[in-house]
Amino acid sequence: MTAATPSDRSVELVQTIRKFALDARALEPSVGERRQLLASVNEFAEAFLAEVDTRPAYLDTEHKGRGLYASPISESGMEMDAVLRLFKENVVDVGLSPVSPRFLAYIPPCSLYTGALGDFLAAVTNQFAGYFSSCPGAVRMEHQLLRWMADVIGYPPSALGAMLSGGSTAILAGVVTARDAHGLAGRDYEKCVVYMTDLTHHAMDKALRIAGMKEAVRRRVGMDAGYRMDPAQLDHAIRADLAAGLKPWLIAASAGTTDLGSVDPLEALADVAERHRLWFHVDGAYGGLFILSELVRDKFRGIARADSVVLNAHKALFTPFGLAVVLVRDGQLLQRAHFHTANYLQDTLLEDEEPSPADLGPELTRNFRGPRLWLPLKLLGVAPFRAALSEKILLTRYAYEKIGSLPGFEVGPYPDLSVFAFRYVPAHGIADDFNRRLVEAIRRDGTILLSSTTLDGRYMIRFAVLSYRTHLDTIDLAIDVIRRKVREQE
Numbered sequence: 001m002t003a004a005t006p007s008d009r010s011v012e013l014v015q016t017i018r019k020f021a022l023d024a025r026a027l028e029p030s031v032g033e034r035r036q037l038l039a040s041v042n043e044f045a046e047a048f049l050a051e052v053d054t055r056p057a058y059l060d061t062e063h064k065g066r067g068l069y070a071s072p073i074s075e076s077g078m079e080m081d082a083v084l085r086l087f088k089e090n091v092v093d094v095g096l097s098p099v100s101p102r103f104l105a106y107i108p109p110c111s112l113y114t115g116a117l118g119d120f121l122a123a124v125t126n127q128f129a130g131y132f133s134s135c136p137g138a139v140r141m142e143h144q145l146l147r148w149m150a151d152v153i154g155y156p157p158s159a160l161g162a163m164l165s166g167g168s169t170a171i172l173a174g175v176v177t178a179r180d181a182h183g184l185a186g187r188d189y190e191k192c193v194v195y196m197t198d199l200t201h202h203a204m205d206k207a208l209r210i211a212g213m214k215e216a217v218r219r220r221v222g223m224d225a226g227y228r229m230d231p232a233q234l235d236h237a238i239r240a241d242l243a244a245g246l247k248p249w250l251i252a253a254s255a256g257t258t259d260l261g262s263v264d265p266l267e268a269l270a271d272v273a274e275r276h277r278l279w280f281h282v283d284g285a286y287g288g289l290f291i292l293s294e295l296v297r298d299k300f301r302g303i304a305r306a307d308s309v310v311l312n313a314h315k316a317l318f319t320p321f322g323l324a325v326v327l328v329r330d331g332q333l334l335q336r337a338h339f340h341t342a343n344y345l346q347d348t349l350l351e352d353e354e355p356s357p358a359d360l361g362p363e364l365t366r367n368f369r370g371p372r373l374w375l376p377l378k379l380l381g382v383a384p385f386r387a388a389l390s391e392k393i394l395l396t397r398y399a400y401e402k403i404g405s406l407p408g409f410e411v412g413p414y415p416d417l418s419v420f421a422f423r424y425v426p427a428h429g430i431a432d433d434f435n436r437r438l439v440e441a442i443r444r445d446g447t448i449l450l451s452s453t454t455l456d457g458r459y460m461i462r463f464a465v466l467s468y469r470t471h472l473d474t475i476d477l478a479i480d481v482i483r484r485k486v487r488e489q490e
């Protein structure tokens with residue numbers, strides 16, 4: 001028996017490497033295979049889109065996608081067609097249908113086809129959008145989009161922003177920026193006061209908790225008849241808190257509440273914030289981008305005076321899920337709250353012509369989110385977005401007036417944007433119970449989808465319009481469904 005020589009060992013090593021490489025070949029489809037894969041996915045997408053306008057807003061299934069578990073992840077793969085069948089049966093045709101034009105619940109999402117193509121380009125090229133020095137073009141694209149939005153709300157050149165996964169993460173980035181900008185530390189938190197209303201999105205509470213500030217005092221400020229924060233009551237509350245030795249810190253205003261679409265009086269709130277030197281945060285996750293519509297632009301006067309603003313592209317700009325921005329008027333403060341470095345990252349500091357997304361938000365390696373908005377805006381321009389938002393506003397006013405004029409129906413305040421609340425008051429029985437059953441009956445029917453909220457202790461049904469696919473015929477259909485379901489319930 002002779003010992004293996006170094007050259008024998010290296011021959012064996014090379015053979016083993018080749019064997020593994022061969023086994024891993026499937027990870028690198030050939031040109032022909034790629035074309036076939038894409039053709040299958042494209043055919044799937046076309047079949048889906050062909051019926052998107054008429055598909056139910058809600059699909060009630062017994063299995064709720066359990067079929068995925070019947071096909072476990074295993075050592076070898078399956079054919080694309082079989083995989084797409086699993087996807088359709090267990091994922092696409094189950095539960096809510098967020099892209100349906102008949103989805104009038106919550107905040108209706110949709111997804112621009114060109115946005116999906118942007119995601120495809122981003123994923124195929126997989127640019128590292130964390131540092132300017134790594135992929136400067138990717139970073140410039142995001143800065144260009146952020147600057148565009150900053151211009152839309154009237155922010156000065158000092159503003160900086162970050163593209164994050166959603167409104168919740170964007171609000172968190174705003175909260176930690178506000179915390180650090182005011183130099184707050186642990187012992188201060190229980191004296192800090194945050195001013196909000198009963199309609200402030202719960203993402204603010206969640207952000208405070210994640211930011212370590214769960215002790216902060218939440219002061220619920222009263223609202224006017226349109227469910228907008230009352231500036232006089234805000235001023236009064238701040239004075240009372242100052243007198244009590246507390247530390248008024250942050251005003252959490254809404255430019256479009258989720259419940260009702262109400263826009264707080266931003267200009268008057270900015271005056272109060274300035275008077276008492278509070279951080280003025282505006283949550284425009286749902287509604288802020290309605291500023292693009294001439295019909296409601298005036299309602300946003302004062303937004304440029306906010307210290308931080310959150311806007312969701314995956315709501316009012318219709319992109320696929322996963323894109324919201326936080327904009328901070330003094331961009332240095334956003335950077336100061338998020339900048340970190342490490343020895344192994346020292347090379348990234350050499351180029352600083354543009355600030356890096358990794359220094360403006362919590363992420364290092366990140367989804368390159370720019371293309372899902374950049375591609376639609378480059379291909380279509382801004383004009384169709386403005387038109388779609390104006391159409392949504394008018395559709396909402398139309399629905400509000402139609403429903404308000406039906407016998408037995410009661411409507412909430414006139415819509416500021418594209419959401420309103422209503423309910424049916426039955427001749428007999430308890431209205432809350434009746435409307436709860438009505439929403440459930442509409443959901444089970446599935447033709448349209450509505451959701452509910454509680455206003456001043458009353459159960460109210462929300463009517464929300466935001467899909468670019470929702471048009472006048474859908475609104476008429478929805479009103480028909482509501483009337484029919486009321487008759488069936490009575």
Ligand SMILES: *Cc1c(COP(=O)(O)O)cnc(C)c1O
Nearest residue numbers: 166167168201203258283285286
């Ligand atoms: C949707 C929404 C949020 C949360 O945004 P996500 O993207 O769902 O995290 C926050 N505030 C308001 C007003 C919203 O409508």
